[in-house]
């Protein structure tokens with residue numbers, strides 16, 4: 001077969017603030033081609049991308065490569081990369097055969113790709129009562145993040161109160177539901193009234209509010225104090241949480257979405273850190289999920305957590321964008337809070 005176009009999304013320029021479609025991330029329909037019958041597989045597999053997972057941490061890979069971080073910068077002028085779920089077309093690796101679905105931890109935003117185990121390739125089984133795309137969300141890295149970080153740092157006790165920000169996102173909503181299942185009172189914040197409604201009506205949070213229209217301090221004054229703050233946003237919300245947390249409280253630092261697209265504007269300076277941490281004997285834990293993932297944790301995730309999702313006891317939302325060309329737009333929308341739950345791009349049919 002003659003080479004066919006291989007559409008892709010290229011990382012063209014370092015964004016100062018928000019990543020703008022067509023400027024920083026550019027869809028190209030025919031700048032690359034691939035010979036599906038003859039392309040060299042290097043011992044791996046030729047795949048067709050089905051889902052692209054969009055995650056907030058990817059914003060950190062859009063930086064000047066000279067700036068050090070725990071995760072490598074995406075090279076400029078090259079396709080953007082993230083976790084993907086794909087279907088194998090042909091394979092030289094005995095672990096994968098044509099028709100298998102695979103998860104890659106790092107794959108180009110392109111229609112086709114050649115992947116090897118160096119891309120963190122693993123075979124996927126279709127989950128019970130759920131779409132394959134849940135391996136990007138509630139059954140994937142974000143679900144694992146919520147489950148393992150609560151297990152490592154939460155010390156959940158029935159009757160205590162947990163506050164979680166970005167409560168309608170994948171990580172936040174799983175944290176909220178696991179805490180409810182453990183008998184805690186749960187307060188959740190989000191930036192949209194329809195998400196507030198879902199948190200109250202479907203997830204049965206004790207308190208849910210829109211941080212854009214209601215002050216965090218007012219809610220925590222009325223419904224706190226809290227024992228655990230699960231932080232997905234950083235900034236002022238974190239500062240306020242310190243003031244309303246009980247003695248021996250736990251603060252779990254998972255993300256700082258309020259700072260991701262600030263560019264050269266100064267970070268929010270936390271004022272209550274030292275005074276509150278010392279006087280209240282607080283435990284504060286930041287973490288990167290890969291650093292707290294081990295075999296025991298993965299086994300517990302499969303045994304204790306997966307059935308909760310498959311039986312519908314953990315609920316979730318997903319925002320789907322149809323077509324690879326929508327990826328830059330979907331990526332920006334996630335940072336504007338226009339997604340609801342997991343953001344995935346459907347590149348091709350399962």
Ligand SMILES: NC(=O)c1ccc[n+]([C@@H]2O[C@H](COP(=O)([O-])OP(=O)(O)OC[C@H]3O[C@@H](n4cnc5c(N)ncnc54)[C@H](OP(=O)(O)O)[C@@H]3O)[C@@H](O)[C@H]2O)c1
Pocket residue numbers: 055056057141142145166167168169170171172189190191192195232233253254255256257258259287288289290334335336337338339340341342343
């Ligand atoms: N530490 C780790 O290893 C680890 C692993 C996975 C994820 N994380 C972090 O966990 C957090 C949630 O991840 P997720 O996958 O569940 O993503 P997500 O909920 O899809 O994240 C996007 C959401 O973040 C909120 N947001 C965006 N900009 C914001 C801003 N300026 N201020 C406040 N909120 C803002 C919006 O929700 P609202 O509409 O509610 O504002 C938006 O819908 C992220 O911060 C992520 O970086 C950390």
